[in-house]
Amino acid sequence: MTREELERIRAEAKQALEARDMTTLPEGELKPPRPGEVRVVLRNCGQIDPTRIEDYIARDGYFALAKALGMSPEQVIDEVKRSGLRGRGGAGFPAAQKWLFARQAVAARPAPADGSPPAYLICNGDEGDPGAFMDRAVLEGDPHSVLEGMTIAAYAMGATQGYLYVRAEYPVAVDHLQKAIPQARKLGLLGKDIFGAGFDFDVDIRIGAGAFVCGEETALIDSIEGRRGEPRPRPPFPAVSGLWGKPTSVNNVETLANVPQIILKGAEWFAAMGTEKSKGTKTFAIAGKVKNTGLIEVPMGITMREIIYDIGGGILDKKKFKAAQTGGPLGGCLPEQYLDTPIDFESLAAAGSLMGSGGLIVLDENDCMVDVARFFMDFTQDESCGKCPPCSLGTKRLLEILTRMTRAEGTPEDLLTLEYLTQNIATTALCALGQGSVNPVVTTLRHFRDEYEAHIRDKFCPAGVCKGMFHYEILAECCTGCGVCRKKCPEGVIRGEKKAPHEIDQPNCIVCGDCYKACKFAAIAIRPGPTEKSRRAAHKTETPQG
Amino acid sequence: MAQLTINGKKIQTPGGTILAVAREHGIRIPTLCHHPALGPKGACRLCLVEVKGSRVLQPACTFPVSEGMEVQTDTPKIRTARKFVLELLLSDHPQDCMTCEMCGACELQDLMYEYGVKETPFRGERHAYPADDRDPFILRDMEKCIRCRRCIRACDELQSVNAISMINRGFRAKVATSFDTPLQESNCVFCGQCISVCPTGALTEIDSRGAGRTWQTQKVTTTCPYCGVGCNFDLHVRDGKVVKVTSRWDSPVNRGVLCVKGRFGWQFLHSPDRLTVPLMKAELWKKRTGTDGTPSPYAGFVEADWEAALDAVSDGLAAAKAQAGPDAVAVLASAKCTNEENYLIQKLARREIGTNNVDHCARL
Amino acid sequence: MTNSIADLAKAEAFFVIGSNTTEQHPVIGAAVKRAVRAGAGLIVADPRRIELARMASVHLRQRPGSDIALINALCNVIIAEDLYDTAFVAERTEGFEQLKAAVEKYTPAFAAEITGVPAEEIRKAARRYAAARPAAILYSMGITQHASGNAAVMAIANLAMLCGNLGVEGGGVNPLRGQNNVQGSCDMGALPDVLPGYQKVADPAARAKVEKAWGASISDRPGLTVVEMMNAAHAGDLKAMYILGENPLVTDPDLRHVQEALEKLDFLAVQDIFFTETAALADVVLPGAAFAEKDGTFTNTERRVQLVRKAIDPPGKARPDWQIIAAIARRLSADKALWDYPSPAAILAEAAAITPQYAGISHSRLERGGLQWPCPSPDHPGTRILHVGKFSRGLGKFSAGAYIPPAEEPDAEYPLILTTGRRLQHYHSGSMTHRVAGLNRLLAEERMEINPDDADALGLADGDTALIASRRGRVQARVQRTDRIKPGVVFMTFHFPETAVNLLTVSALDPVAKIPEFKVAAVKVTRLAP
Ligand SMILES: Cc1cc2nc3c(=O)[nH]c(=O)nc-3n(C[C@H](O)[C@H](O)[C@H](O)COP(=O)(O)O)c2cc1C
Numbered sequence A: 001m002t003r004e005e006l007e008r009i010r011a012e013a014k015q016a017l018e019a020r021d022m023t024t025l026p027e028g029e030l031k032p033p034r035p036g037e038v039r040v041v042l043r044n045c046g047q048i049d050p051t052r053i054e055d056y057i058a059r060d061g062y063f064a065l066a067k068a069l070g071m072s073p074e075q076v077i078d079e080v081k082r083s084g085l086r087g088r089g090g091a092g093f094p095a096a097q098k099w100l101f102a103r104q105a106v107a108a109r110p111a112p113a114d115g116s117p118p119a120y121l122i123c124n125g126d127e128g129d130p131g132a133f134m135d136r137a138v139l140e141g142d143p144h145s146v147l148e149g150m151t152i153a154a155y156a157m158g159a160t161q162g163y164l165y166v167r168a169e170y171p172v173a174v175d176h177l178q179k180a181i182p183q184a185r186k187l188g189l190l191g192k193d194i195f196g197a198g199f200d201f202d203v204d205i206r207i208g209a210g211a212f213v214c215g216e217e218t219a220l221i222d223s224i225e226g227r228r229g230e231p232r233p234r235p236p237f238p239a240v241s242g243l244w245g246k247p248t249s250v251n252n253v254e255t256l257a258n259v260p261q262i263i264l265k266g267a268e269w270f271a272a273m274g275t276e277k278s279k280g281t282k283t284f285a286i287a288g289k290v291k292n293t294g295l296i297e298v299p300m301g302i303t304m305r306e307i308i309y310d311i312g313g314g315i316l317d318k319k320k321f322k323a324a325q326t327g328g329p330l331g332g333c334l335p336e337q338y339l340d341t342p343i344d345f346e347s348l349a350a351a352g353s354l355m356g357s358g359g360l361i362v363l364d365e366n367d368c369m370v371d372v373a374r375f376f377m378d379f380t381q382d383e384s385c386g387k388c389p390p391c392s393l394g395t396k397r398l399l400e401i402l403t404r405m406t407r408a409e410g411t412p413e414d415l416l417t418l419e420y421l422t423q424n425i426a427t428t429a430l431c432a433l434g435q436g437s438v439n440p441v442v443t444t445l446r447h448f449r450d451e452y453e454a455h456i457r458d459k460f461c462p463a464g465v466c467k468g469m470f471h472y473e474i475l476a477e478c479c480t481g482c483g484v485c486r487k488k489c490p491e492g493v494i495r496g497e498k499k500a501p502h503e504i505d506q507p508n509c510i511v512c513g514d515c516y517k518a519c520k521f522a523a524i525a526i527r528p529g530p531t532e533k534s535r536r537a538a539h540k541t542e543t544p545q546g
Numbered sequence B: 001m002a003q004l005t006i007n008g009k010k011i012q013t014p015g016g017t018i019l020a021v022a023r024e025h026g027i028r029i030p031t032l033c034h035h036p037a038l039g040p041k042g043a044c045r046l047c048l049v050e051v052k053g054s055r056v057l058q059p060a061c062t063f064p065v066s067e068g069m070e071v072q073t074d075t076p077k078i079r080t081a082r083k084f085v086l087e088l089l090l091s092d093h094p095q096d097c098m099t100c101e102m103c104g105a106c107e108l109q110d111l112m113y114e115y116g117v118k119e120t121p122f123r124g125e126r127h128a129y130p131a132d133d134r135d136p137f138i139l140r141d142m143e144k145c146i147r148c149r150r151c152i153r154a155c156d157e158l159q160s161v162n163a164i165s166m167i168n169r170g171f172r173a174k175v176a177t178s179f180d181t182p183l184q185e186s187n188c189v190f191c192g193q194c195i196s197v198c199p200t201g202a203l204t205e206i207d208s209r210g211a212g213r214t215w216q217t218q219k220v221t222t223t224c225p226y227c228g229v230g231c232n233f234d235l236h237v238r239d240g241k242v243v244k245v246t247s248r249w250d251s252p253v254n255r256g257v258l259c260v261k262g263r264f265g266w267q268f269l270h271s272p273d274r275l276t277v278p279l280m281k282a283e284l285w286k287k288r289t290g291t292d293g294t295p296s297p298y299a300g301f302v303e304a305d306w307e308a309a310l311d312a313v314s315d316g317l318a319a320a321k322a323q324a325g326p327d328a329v330a331v332l333a334s335a336k337c338t339n340e341e342n343y344l345i346q347k348l349a350r351r352e353i354g355t356n357n358v359d360h361c362a363r364l
Numbered sequence C: 001m002t003n004s005i006a007d008l009a010k011a012e013a014f015f016v017i018g019s020n021t022t023e024q025h026p027v028i029g030a031a032v033k034r035a036v037r038a039g040a041g042l043i044v045a046d047p048r049r050i051e052l053a054r055m056a057s058v059h060l061r062q063r064p065g066s067d068i069a070l071i072n073a074l075c076n077v078i079i080a081e082d083l084y085d086t087a088f089v090a091e092r093t094e095g096f097e098q099l100k101a102a103v104e105k106y107t108p109a110f111a112a113e114i115t116g117v118p119a120e121e122i123r124k125a126a127r128r129y130a131a132a133r134p135a136a137i138l139y140s141m142g143i144t145q146h147a148s149g150n151a152a153v154m155a156i157a158n159l160a161m162l163c164g165n166l167g168v169e170g171g172g173v174n175p176l177r178g179q180n181n182v183q184g185s186c187d188m189g190a191l192p193d194v195l196p197g198y199q200k201v202a203d204p205a206a207r208a209k210v211e212k213a214w215g216a217s218i219s220d221r222p223g224l225t226v227v228e229m230m231n232a233a234h235a236g237d238l239k240a241m242y243i244l245g246e247n248p249l250v251t252d253p254d255l256r257h258v259q260e261a262l263e264k265l266d267f268l269a270v271q272d273i274f275f276t277e278t279a280a281l282a283d284v285v286l287p288g289a290a291f292a293e294k295d296g297t298f299t300n301t302e303r304r305v306q307l308v309r310k311a312i313d314p315p316g317k318a319r320p321d322w323q324i325i326a327a328i329a330r331r332l333s334a335d336k337a338l339w340d341y342p343s344p345a346a347i348l349a350e351a352a353a354i355t356p357q358y359a360g361i362s363h364s365r366l367e368r369g370g371l372q373w374p375c376p377s378p379d380h381p382g383t384r385i386l387h388v389g390k391f392s393r394g395l396g397k398f399s400a401g402a403y404i405p406p407a408e409e410p411d412a413e414y415p416l417i418l419t420t421g422r423r424l425q426h427y428h429s430g431s432m433t434h435r436v437a438g439l440n441r442l443l444a445e446e447r448m449e450i451n452p453d454d455a456d457a458l459g460l461a462d463g464d465t466a467l468i469a470s471r472r473g474r475v476q477a478r479v480q481r482t483d484r485i486k487p488g489v490v491f492m493t494f495h496f497p498e499t500a501v502n503l504l505t506v507s508a509l510d511p512v513a514k515i516p517e518f519k520v521a522a523v524k525v526t527r528l529a530p
């Protein structure tokens, strides 16, 4: 392959692509960009047929590679460094820095005598955050952008073999990659002597082990080596001693998909987007109580308010915004006062949360923050690899306490113990999973302490979520006597004459919430204390195993 | 050479982990998942130390020293962290030190003692695995397991057998064979290396149950009686009986590694089948003493006193020599006996009988 | 072993032949596995797919008894392809031209005919061995227990010398000795032709030295080996025997012959810790002490002399064996005071004075850890590696042997080859290990390993009872079908006296080492019962 040939392919492919009716492409999760979005990583998704390399080339695909291979590896590293690209997998580590470390480690050791690769590049497509699917969108919709990014990164760091570690639950992504890799090989864009630059690189797919923790880079390396994925302490860093003891760079899908654009359009173009320390764009998967959910790509530095209200269309059912959980199960819940904080690595960390891989869950007044914390802890405990006691046992104890609180069994000591646990788990756990596991608890406790206290002191769940910890009351002064609640009640325990305030037969109410949801006049209130029936029902639910 | 300080003390070292360098210089850092014969793991978090400039506490057992590093190994912050980890471990541990085999030799117990962890602030579920004694030799009481993975690493790094690994995640993570079967249904070779490295009472010798705690037994270092490798180990003796074999990590031959025969094959010592008195063929006894003698459990043999038995042997050998010359007598030495005994028996043949008819089963 | 166990970690490659290391010498087997996992190469030559074969880059499944042809062919390839260490051969050896001539006809194709190993595999193995420096050769009874075992040992030495693998760390020719103190028994002169320290009885100077120390004269006629003793007893020439801690009625070949021989003796004394099959034939049985019940030394396969310490008393009236032997000798001796040894330490001191290799070894030194002989003086640290810089005879001599077919080959009547060996869980005749309940649980009975193809032809299912017969006897055993074993070959061990496999084996002897041929006997197998 030469640049000229590539240009010829592009010219032909462009015409073909323009002539083609793209509406026949199967519709993914990705909707057309909304005002405020800027698509860099997702620019091709939905615009090309991901199973055709020509489509990718038509949109300047592999021209960045051609350009990069005309530069020295140091120049490539420098370009990416100046662009300010930071890892999108969670930690936000500068991508160019990682490659530089690996490159130095390769130089510091003798070339392998057995002909094995001197270093490896791994693309992390494990995407285990519940609700996150940004990487899947790229892998499915634009696989070649990831392959091209990998090849450029490999050239920069000195790797000759790459692995694409894809989450087991992504069969379409795997299928598209399995088509893309041979296509690239066939055109000489992977394999020996790419673009005649004397650089060899190839990529193999590895299917993930189905565990969230296998997305952690050291665990991922174990997993590729065929062992159970468990994080190990760093140093030694993978850049020095990674896969099979060789210098290794692990980069996220989205990080790598940015690289061709940076090379093609220049560091300055990329650095012009975003904030001082967080450049470029970021994809987010918005979920929860917001009108428009789904995948978006926005410039770094945008505020949460802009995302939720402008792009997301505001909270559902005119409810009150309560908090947004960013960064997935290891991130934090940020309340209203952070709505105008710019979203970048530093600001989120300062607020006690994370960028994470870009999950964003919007919570409203009917979300119980204790229960939210419990929910994430349940996930984390389940996904803890079990290697270090602070995480494997600590998250279990946290989960047990949170579970007790949501069952009206919490004690004031529990609250102290909860704090003792969160402080110490964060400083003693081995990896970011354990260390970060406490974030949902820490942030909800910091911003919604009163809710915890209500659960403990009054055995009351003010959001009306925790079973057996509240009941409904119809406020006579607000009730219009429309009768909707009476009709909705499955137990038939709401009484009242038309146009007169209604009333709930409390002892027999099962607190299902149908009336509460149905009332158009906010005339039904959540009040402390269970009803006879709901208390009995709550006691019957068996103890979940953490 | 790197120069660093540990607890303010200036140290010059060619390198290594903080733990190794600290130990070389007499600074003790507590550990649980570390074992000198195994690669570092960094799992237990007991060895956490403060490294200046590092945001979080770092495990000394994996963290390499570097030039100019400043390390603190025993600050209030560190003690709090270690105590916290111990409290968590205790919250999932049966406090069974009363009847536990390892009491007195248990690294967990020692640390609880050192850090004064009498009780745990955490209440909650505790693992309740029944003690698994379905296999020969190895008792697995997984309730006491702290998941330090030393056993797994011994099976992997020392034996390359990999019979056991971690299964499940989170709280339910457990050391087991791939399908949580008895070891006998895995490729386990019953070398007992896993027992030898286990810091707690989770893995112990079935045949040594209740036979004596570490301070109650006398340890005698000796050499294996089985194959020609000549592994060294310690025999544990109590009340005149061997009750257990443990590894000698300092042996240049086997460096703590043993096989199933060496580690577990000592019971024959106390077999009721052992010969305890000299025996003589009944006819021979009658011929030599004119009496019937004391019957023995062995058909055709009576019990003899040592004088009578030794006299009969020397007479038997001497008679053959007198009748047909020294080469009508032969001795078979033994590859199971000591050098001294082999020396003596060939000397007996050569000097006292006058024959070179001496051999042993070397070739078999 | 020319080298040390600790040395194995430094080998770049291993050639393991005739040794099921992980079962026979488990701790050395584990060391080999560790080294291979850390990157060392591994070539295995064994008719069975033993555990190490699964890790090996080349596994040569030679026909039992064809080792010499195989090794000569490896030498052939290494010479023909110019892969040998020319400097080592020129400076440290002699007889290279003779070797070259002798192995010339052992081309891979020629050897393939004899061994059943494809020629290409032989070439691959030769190249792999020659490419790794240093490379260690490990072998065991699989090599020596043949009528031509001694020539096979020579052939192995040729291979190591060709590639300069002697006298170097991580290399060597490393025979793994079977029982715990075989090495020591040999060192101490428990052999018919040598005095302690391998000094020939036929050598007047050696005899004179020992005679002086003992104050008595010694016969200059080499004595009989075990199998020759049995033959002499059978013939009525041998009248009395004193057997210490051995059970020839299980462990020796051609058991029927052994039994008849022992029964013909006028007098038999057996000294043991159990009432063995052999003890049952004795006139007097003397209860000895087990390893934990006496002091002394064992010498392991790497020539390391180590203390055995008394931990407990012998049971009942049993006594340490050294006391029993001394008591008998005292009765036979004109000079009774000579046999009044106060301790095993004193015995070793006397032995060390006439055994050059042990001259610097004493119990007090051994208290601080074992010592590898040769250790010629009290300040000598012992010898980790033999032949460094120089062979004991000066130059290393190549001496090629010719392949001789096994004494007994399969034929129409006895169509299968029986080869015998050991298993991890039991030891020797089993007198010790059968008295360990857990070991019996792990392996309760003998199983004859047979290839499924052969088993199908004979209608044998797993667990069936089969009758295995040779020209000398017959035994029964349950069947284990496994492709671990080559077609045409069956495998059994001698650990179970009730399945006395040595009823079947051949007592043909290696002409030099006088080792019986345990590894090849022609047998026929029939199905007895399910
Ligand atoms: C529990 C856990 C799970 C992770 N999962 C992922 C993942 O699914 N995808 C990912 O790219 N990074 C994940 N990471 C982050 C990786 O360890 C690593 O930092 C990242 O792949 C580096 O790529 P980047 O520098 O491009 O962000 C995870 C980290 C932790 C602690």
Ligand code: SF4
Binding pocket: A213, A230, A231, A383, A384, A385, A386, A387, A388, A389, A391, A392, A429, A430, A431, A432, A433, A434, A435
């Ligand atoms: S923090 Fe959790 S996931 Fe990370 S190593 Fe420890 S137990 Fe495993």
Ligand code: SF4
Binding pocket: B093, B094, B095, B096, B097, B098, B100, B101, B102, B103, B104, B106, B107, B108, B109, B144, B200, B201, B202
């Ligand atoms: S394992 Fe240790 S701490 Fe646990 S019961 Fe036994 S002696 Fe006590």
Ligand code: SF4
Binding pocket: B151, B154, B155, B159, B161, B162, B163, B164, B183, B187, B188, B189, B190, B191, B192, B193, B194, B195
């Ligand atoms: S006994 Fe040996 S082989 Fe079995 S699990 Fe333990 S270490 Fe592994």
Ligand code: SF4
Binding pocket: B144, B145, B146, B147, B148, B149, B150, B151, B152, B175, B194, B197, B198, B199, B200, B202, B203
């Ligand atoms: S069994 Fe013992 S060695 Fe294994 S993980 Fe548990 S405590 Fe550690």
Ligand code: SF4
Binding pocket: B224, B225, B226, B227, B228, B229, B230, B231, B254, B257, B258, B259, B260, B261, B262, B263, C025, C026, C027, C028
């Ligand atoms: S422990 Fe096993 S390998 Fe070691 S000497 Fe004893 S029998 Fe041999």
Ligand code: FES
Binding pocket: B030, B031, B032, B033, B034, B041, B042, B043, B044, B045, B046, B047, B048, B059, B060, B061, B062
């Ligand atoms: S000893 Fe360092 S983490 Fe366990």
